[in-house]
Amino acid sequence: MSEQRPAFGMTLKALRHERGLSQADLAAKLGSTQRHVSFLETGRASPSRYMIQRIERELALPVGRSQVLYETAGFASPYKCRAEDSPDVVEALDLIEKRLLAHWPFPAYVLDKRWTILRQNAPGKLFLSGFTDTGNQPPNLFRIFLSSAFRERILNWREAAPIFAARLYREAAEDPELADLLEEARAGGLLDGLEETFREDVPVFVPVEVMAPDGSRLRITSLLGQLASVQDAVIEGMTIELMVPMDESSETCLLAAGALSQLNAAE
Structure with missing residues (x-):
């Protein structure tokens, strides 16, 4: 899990920047704190499935971006990775x-x-x-x-x-x-x-x-x-x-x- 945390943090930070949100802004959307968002981005804290679901919902992420969040956090994505010819x-x-x-x-x-x-x-x-x-x-x-x-x-x-x-x-x-x-x-x-x-x-x-x-x-x-x-x-x-x-x-x-x-x- 430890190797996965930095990747998740970088992904979350990139998503936050794309939306033009500060850590405090994102924390308010997620019902969390700026300190916890900072810890998630630096890898000092690990996200729960519930937190990923909150991020997915509050940022209105497309399925592909949600998959990346789950995978970089070390969780199995609830979305299947299908091939175009499946x-x-x-x-x-x-x-x-x-x-x-x-x-x-x-x-x-x-x-x-x-x-x-x-x-x-x-x-x-x-x-x-x-x-x-x-x-x-x-x-x-x-x-x-x-x-x-x-x-x-x-x-x-x-x-x-x-x-x-x-x-x-x-x-x-x-x-x-x-x-x-x-x-x-x-x-x-x-x-x-x-x-x-x-x-x-x-x-x-x-x-x-x-x-x-x-x-x-x-x-x-x-x-x-x-x-x-x-x-x-x-x-x-x-x-x-x-x-x-x-x-x-x-x-x-x-x-x-x-x-x-x-x-x-x-x-």
């Missing part, structure tokens, strides 16, 4: 695909925390046709977005690029693989000059304008979501991305393409 996770993905993606009339995807495409509906496959041939590797949505071939289809890259970049910066802060992709995007000059883009009148939405295969202009944005009541770190790290048309012509075009893709899939 039967439970595959069953959950099948449910999302069957109950949600299959009924969304526009492109829709399930992405893991590194934005690898795990599931997609028929309109989604059609939308990315020609960009997902990655051999044995599953396609990655950010790599597709940042590819020169896909960028050629984006008609307002200067306006849309900061939207992609913001998502990439946010995710790269917590994932080394995406951090590598961020550096790759920087090295390729894809993010050059984004900080110089200035708009006096920022709209409610910044749609991405995409050239459809038939030459029509699509104006789309995305709805990002996760399932509630998730108690698994792998599923919790997944994002459901539903593409939304921003005008009637884009809706008509996507619906027509979706209907065709469904017909082809049925055949």
Whole structure:
């Protein structure tokens, strides 16, 4: 247990700093004292399961972060560490695909925390046709977005690029693989000059304008979501991305393409 305490203390301190809390602030939330929080962070005191549950609840921790707390304190986590290909996770993905993606009339995807495409509906496959041939590797949505071939289809890259970049910066802060992709995007000059883009009148939405295969202009944005009541770190790290048309012509075009893709899939 003694070897585990410093790791727990460092984790707790990092969580406290992320929330912008002093030791006294955290102690007040936990119904404890600043002295006890200090002892927990330095390893002079060991946390109980009850204390970890309090921290988990009061800081509204995601499952993955809660697992780290239990493990660094030397306790078995109440949450299972499932692999992405475990039967439970595959069953959950099948449910999302069957109950949600299959009924969304526009492109829709399930992405893991590194934005690898795990599931997609028929309109989604059609939308990315020609960009997902990655051999044995599953396609990655950010790599597709940042590819020169896909960028050629984006008609307002200067306006849309900061939207992609913001998502990439946010995710790269917590994932080394995406951090590598961020550096790759920087090295390729894809993010050059984004900080110089200035708009006096920022709209409610910044749609991405995409050239459809038939030459029509699509104006789309995305709805990002996760399932509630998730108690698994792998599923919790997944994002459901539903593409939304921003005008009637884009809706008509996507619906027509979706209907065709469904017909082809049925055949």
